[in-house]
Amino acid sequence: MNQRPAADLSGLPTFGHGPRSPTWWGTLGFMALEGTGFALAAGAYLYLATLWPNWRLSAPEPNHWPGTIVTLLLIVSLVPNHILNGYAKQCAIVPVRIGMVVMSLLGLAPLIVRWFEFLALNIYWDTNAYGSMIWILLGLHTTHLITDVGDTIVLTVLMFTHHGYSGRRFGDVGDNVFYWDFVVLTWIPIYLLIYWVPRLG
Amino acid sequence: MSSADLTSERDLPPERETSAKGDLAPEHDGPRDTGMDDASLHRWLARTWRTPPGIIGALSSVDHKVIARRYLITAFVFLCLGGLNAVAMRIQLSGPQRGLIGPDLYNQLFTMHGVTMMFLFAVPIVQATGIYLVPLMVGTRNIAFPRLNAFSYWVYLSGGAFAWISFLLNMAPDVGWFAYVPLSGPEFGPGKRADVWAQMITYTEVSSLAVAVATIVTVLKQRAPGMSLDKIPLYVWALLVTSFVVLFAMPAVMITSTFLILDRLVGTHIFNPAEGGDALLFQHLFWFFGHPEVYIIFLPATGMVSAIIPVFARRPVFGYLGLVLSLIAVGFLSFGLWVHHMFATGLPKLGASFFTASSMMIAIPNGVQIFCWLASLWDGRPVIRTPLLFVFGFFFIFVIGGLSGVMLASVPLDLQVHDTYFVVAHFHYVLIGGSVFPLLGATYFWFPKITGRMMSERLGRWHFWLAFIGFNAAFFPMHLVGLWGMPRRVYTYPAELGWGNINLLISAGAVLFFLSFVLFAFNLVHGVLRGVPAGDNPWDAGTLEWATSSPPPSYNFTRIPVVTNVEPLWAERGTLPVATGLRVDARELLISTVAEAHPDIREKSATPSIWPLLAAIAVGGTFLYSIFTPWAIVWGAAPIAITLIGWFWPKGDPEDEE
C-alpha cells in the first residue's frame, strides 16, 4: 500500500516511568495473577476454617512475635523504598546505588526473621490441615520474598556496572520499588490470617 | 480526530522534567525511517529485526510470528493426538462389552484426551493465534516482552511433551482431566500418574499466564497512533478480555494442582477430611478455574467470528459497542458460575439456586453477541466462502450447545444429566461448535496472510461438510444416550441397557469427524506448497494485518500505520497514513497511551536470545524432578536464577540501553 506520513514520532522520549512504561503494566499483570493466587490460598484457609467448628483443630497457638517483627521490618522498609523511587525518577545514579544497597539489606532482614517465624508456628505442615494451610500461606509469601530480594540484589549489582547509567535501568529500579510495595502489601492480610483471625473466634 | 493532529505539540506528552541528560549517557541516535526510500528502509529493518541464521539463531528467535507459527503447529499436533485418543475410545465404546481396551488404558485415554484438548490444544491455539495476529492488528512491530513470549513456547512444548512421554511410558494420569481428590490423592492414587497431572498442569499454565501478560501489554501500550479504545478490532478486544480471564483464572488451577502435589508429596492434609481438610475444596478451586477456562477457549473464537463476518457481509460489524460490552460482561460473569459444575455434590439449595440464576444470566451477553452478528448479516446475501461456511456451522452448533447449557444451569435438571453423555454432548457442542469451527474458519481466513498462499476453496467446502456431518452424527446422539442413563467415563456398558446401536452411530460419526481433519491437514499442506499466491489483502478486509505483505516481514510494517477508523483499510483506500521517526538500526517500536493511543515513547524491543530456552529447560527440569522429591525446588533454584540473570543482563546492544 502507498503511504503518506501523517505523524512524526522522532521527538518522543526513549523511556518512561510508571504507567507510561510497558514494563510497569507487565509488573502489574504479574501482581494481579500472584495476588489472585494469594487470595485463593487465603480463601482456601477460610473455607476450611469455617467448615470445621473446632478450627485450629486443637493445635497450639502460634507465637506471633517473629511475624510481628517481619511486619514491622516490611512496613519500615517502605520509607527508603519510596525515597529510592524519587531518586530513580530523577535518574540520580549515586543515591540510587545507595538506595538499592539499602533495599537489598532490608529485603534480607525479614528473610532471616522469617526462618524463626516458621519455627514459631508451633505446628508442622503434616500434622493436620490447619498446619498445612499456615505453612502454605507463609511458604507462598516466603517464595515471593526470596524471588524479589534475589531480583533486587541482581539489579543492585547491575546498577554498579556501566549498564546502570541508563534511563532504562532507572525504569527497572522504579518497577522494583513498585514490586516491593506489593510484597509488603500481600503480607499484611496473610499476617492477620495466620496470627490474629483464629484468635477472634 | 484527524491524523495530522497527532503530531501537534499539545498531543504529545510534556517533555520529561528529567531531561537532565547530563546525568545520563548521551543518547545514541541512529538513522530514522523519516523520508527513507522503500528499498533502503526494507534493508535496514530486515537486518535489524531478523531472526539470526542457524540452529542457535532459530532457537533464539523472539519474532512473534515465528513463535506463533511454532505454537500453531505444535497445537495442531496435539489436536491430532487428542483426536486419536478419542477415536480409540470410540472404537472401544462402539458396542457393549467390547474388550479392545481395558479400563486402565481407557482411563488414561480419556484423561489424556481431556488434558490434551484443554491444556495443550484449545488454550494454546487461541493464544497462539493471538500471538500472531494481535501485534499485526494493533500495528506494532513485535509483541510486548518478546523473550517472555519465546519462553512461554518452550514451556508449553516441554510440558506437552512431558505429558505425552508419560503416556507412552504407561505413566499418564488416569484420574480425569479434573483429577478430583481423593481419587487423585495420596491414598487412592498410587504411583506417579496423578503427580504427572499436577506438575504438568502447573507448568504449562506458566506459559499461558506469560502469554496473557504479553498480550495485555501489547494491546494496552503498543497500539498504532489513533487506535483509541473504540477503534480496536473486536478480535483484539476478545483476546484482551480473554487474557484478563486467564490472569485471574489460571492461578486457581495452579493453586489446586500445587495443593494436590503437596498432599501427595510432603504429606499435607489440605484435601484430607480425616485431618481437617476437605475433598470439596478441591472442586471449588478447580472449577473457579474450570468454568472461566471454557470462556478462555470461547471468547477468542467470538473474536474470530467478529473478524470474519464483516469481511464477507461487506460491512462493519453491527453493534460494536454492544459486542465489546458483551465480551467484558462474559469475562466477569464467567467467574460467578463455577458451582454449576458441583450441583450434584449436595450444596445448600439456596446457594445452588443463586448459581442457577448467574448461569442463566451469562446467556444474555452471549445472546447479544449472536444477535449482533445476525444483524450484521442482514444487509444482503453475504459472500459465501469457506471461512464464512465455518461461521455458519458455528451458529448451527454453538447455539445448540448454548441452549443445552441453559438446561444444565437448572439445578434439578442438571441432577439428571450431570456426568452423563448429555454433558459430553453439551460441552463438545460448545467447545467444538463455539471454538473449533471458528478456528477452522479463521485458518482459511488468515492462512493467506501467514503463508502468502490461499487454501483450496473446493477442498475447503468438502472439509466443511465432512466436519459438519461427522460432528453432528458423533455428538447429537450423545444427548439421547445420556438421557437414557449412560454415564461418562465408563470403558464399557452392559448390552441389556440398549445403548449399543446408538453408540455405534456415535463412533461412526467420530471417525468421520476425524477424517475431516485429515482432509484439513491435506488442504493445509496443499495450500503451503501449491496454493494460489494471495497478495496482501485477498479478501479486501479492513483491519491492519492486511496492510502489510503476506507473509508479513520480520518487522511487520515498514512504517507504523496511523488509524482513523475501526476498519482502517476500508476508510483509507489507496494510501495508508503512517507515522515516521522511528530508528531503523535498533528494534524501536512505539509505545502509546492506554485509552487514546497517543504516541508516547519510542521504546526498544528485546533482541533474540537463547536464554529464554535455557530458562525453560531449567524451570522444566525442576518441575520434572519435583515429581520425585520436593528438594527439586531447592536444587532447581540455582539454574533457574542463573538463566534468568542471563536473560535480563544487558549485552550492550542498543536495545539494552536507554
Add this chain to the structure above:
Amino acid sequence: MKRILSMAFASAGALSLQGCAGLQSALDPKGPAASELAWLIWFFTGLCAVVWVLVMIALAAPLTMRSRAQAEPLAIDPGADGRKLRVVMTAVGVTAVILVGLTLLSFFANRTLAAIGSDAALTIRVTGHQWWWEVRYENAMPSRILTTANEIHIPSGEPVRLLLTSTDVIHSFWIPSLSGKLDLIPGHTNVLDIKADKPGVYRGQCAEFCGVQHANMGTFIIAEPRAKFDTWWNDQLRPAADPTGDEAKAGEDLFQRRPCVMCHRIGGTPAGGTVAPDLTHIASRQTLAAGTLTMSRGNLAAWIADPQSIKPGSHMPVVELNGDELNAIVAYLEGLK
C-alpha cells in the same frame, strides 16, 4: 407431544431390554421426582428447540437477499441499522424474560423435589466403596439394623430417605428412572429422598468417576409392596442358612479357612470382614459384583475363579482353588438365600 416422544424413546429402549434386570432412563420416570424432572427436561428441550429454529431462520434469511459482493463496506444505511437495533433489543429482552422464567421454573421444581421425602419413615445409609455399594437399613432397634450390598429394597409408594456417604473416593448415586443423582463424598453425608410409584426393579450406576472399575458399579432399587418388603427385611435379618449337603458343608469350611473371611461377612458364622460386600444372603440378590453379572451358579463360579478378568482392577483377589474347592464354595454360597 412430550408424552408421545417420551413413549417412543421408552419403547425403543424397552425393546432391547427383554429379560433385563431394569431400565435406566431419565425419560422413563417411575417415581414423582423423575416424573417432575422428565417434564422439566421436555419443557426445556421444547423451548430451546423453538429458540434454535428461530435463530436458524434469522441466519438463513440473508441467503435469499441480493448479494453484497459489490457493496461498498463503509456505506451503511443508518436507518436500516436503527431498525436492526430495535429488533436486537427486543430479542435481548425476550431472551432475558425467557431466562427469568426458566430460573423460576427450576426454583419451583426444586421445591417440589424437596417436598417428596418430607415424611420418609425409612432411612437407608448407602456408603460408596470402590466399586460396590454398602447398604445399611437404619433402625432405632439395633437388632433391626440390616447390612447388605448393591441392591436396595424399598417399599413402593412410600418415600425413603437415603443417607449417602463414602469411605474412599467420591461416588455418585443415580437411579435415573426414580431421581436425579447425588454424590457420596468422604467426610460429608448427603440426603436423597426417593419414591417409586409402583413395584419394580430400577437400575442405576455410579455417576462420578471413581477409578478403574467405575463402569461396573451398578446398583438396583427393588420396590415391593409394603408387606413383601417387611418379609424381605425379616428374612435378611436372620443369620445365614446352614449349608445342606456335603459339598456345601465343605464349602463353608473352606470359606472360613481361606482369605475370604478377611473381607466378607457372613452372619452367624465367624466370617466378619467388613471391607467387602456382606454375603449373608448373597444368593437372594439378583446380581453379582455390583451389577456386573446376573446371579447364577456359573457366574458365581466364574467370578470367584477369576474376578480380575471379569472386573479388572477390582479389589477381589484371585484365591487359588482347585475345581472341587471352587464347586464347594459355590454350592455353599448358592445356599445363602
